[in-house]
Amino acid sequence: MGGVSPMKGSIRISEIFGPTVQGEGPLIGRPTVFVRTGGCDYRCRWCDTLYAVLPEFRDDWTLMSPDDILAEVDRLSGSTPVLVSLSGGNPALQPLEPLIAQGRERGHSFALETQGSIPQPWFAALDWLMLSPKPPSSGMATDWQALNECIAAAATGPQSVLKVVVFDETDYAYARDVASRYEALPIYLQVGNAAPLMTHEGAGSEDADTEAVMRGFRWLVEKVAEDRWFTATVLPQLHVLAWGNRRGV
């Protein structure tokens, strides 16, 4: 993908792959093409996509125009309308409005996942907005004002949902706090996956500890049952169970 000269409106892309299925959240199991942008304002301790976050991977990223990105999406989807999952890094750092507008003209739909640290007016043009504020185990602090602004920017355009990764009791308490702040939004609790840190050579290990993931799932199910928290949805990451920590699936 190299050799493209930077220009106004171009988007920093880490990878485009699919079709596969969405492994997480409200669209779990839904066929999709992933468009992963490069660059992030966060440094989560357990980040599973550091190759789309750290500046040392910047040489792997490519500046692409919306046209180039949609040409690649159409090549992968055979030009059949498909759900495009905008992920990162933090895709809210990129100027995605023209991509979304042109993609929707071609019949595609768009879901975007972000931690909710950078509101963008074009959130309103999405079909789905997954807001994933990061729990204490990430080492990051939540900017509630920015998260409020993300929700306000989306308004009634997309279906907006919350998704919180939960590794432990402290994360669970954080998720309860998030839910109580935004009672109108559905909330998804996602079992934490302690993926080994990746390097330039790839994942620390391509095999995930699926037993640990399912143990975490059972624990979370027990928690919501005990607390009668029946409005939460509890899910593991299906792609981790199916493909471990491998990229491109």
Place this chain on the structure above:
Amino acid sequence: MGGVSPMKGSIRISEIFGPTVQGEGPLIGRPTVFVRTGGCDYRCRWCDTLYAVLPEFRDDWTLMSPDDILAEVDRLSGSTPVLVSLSGGNPALQPLEPLIAQGRERGHSFALETQGSIPQPWFAALDWLMLSPKPPSSGMATDWQALNECIAAAATGPQSVLKVVVFDETDYAYARDVASRYEALPIYLQVGNAAPLMTHEGAGSEDADTEAVMRGFRWLVEKVAEDRWFTATVLPQLHVLAWGNRRGV
């Protein structure tokens, strides 16, 4: 639960358990209490709940009134409104209308799963109707007329979806046929789980072959990607991955 005398309007119950999470379909991950009825008009080869199907288990079933069932649901849920999953066997064999009406008055919502062989006017009172016509591997033949009538009976009351279990290529072709017959309904493809046949003593094996389930999942994801069948959703049974073939979770 024994010792209740049969009376008009009573419901044949195999088990009531929860709260746990729904492991399948559009409500995957959603906390729920299961109300499983006893008795079925089908004999699927790979049935994973024969204890709710075969007459030889009839002594384990109890006739319960809607009041008794709701008292048990409320005991399990702490009277917090909860999603009630009506399953079987084939719950469409039972007179569930008063249960649904009274349960909704208490704030509960109701999802029902059936093969679609017996239409009932009260389907319209549900929140969710999961129609799960059985593929060739089940050994059962689909009564399309009855399935049409189930969909018509539900009308615009509940969210109606299709769910098809897929073990092999023949089942997959059947699922494509189902989707083409009912284009307006979302369709969920569920990875087949070859649970060993159960006896009075319990499951043939309480451990599921989770590796086989995830292999089936990867195969199904490849199929829909190759065929660009982007309107299908592909899911394994989460409860099988989490708890194997155990009952009551």
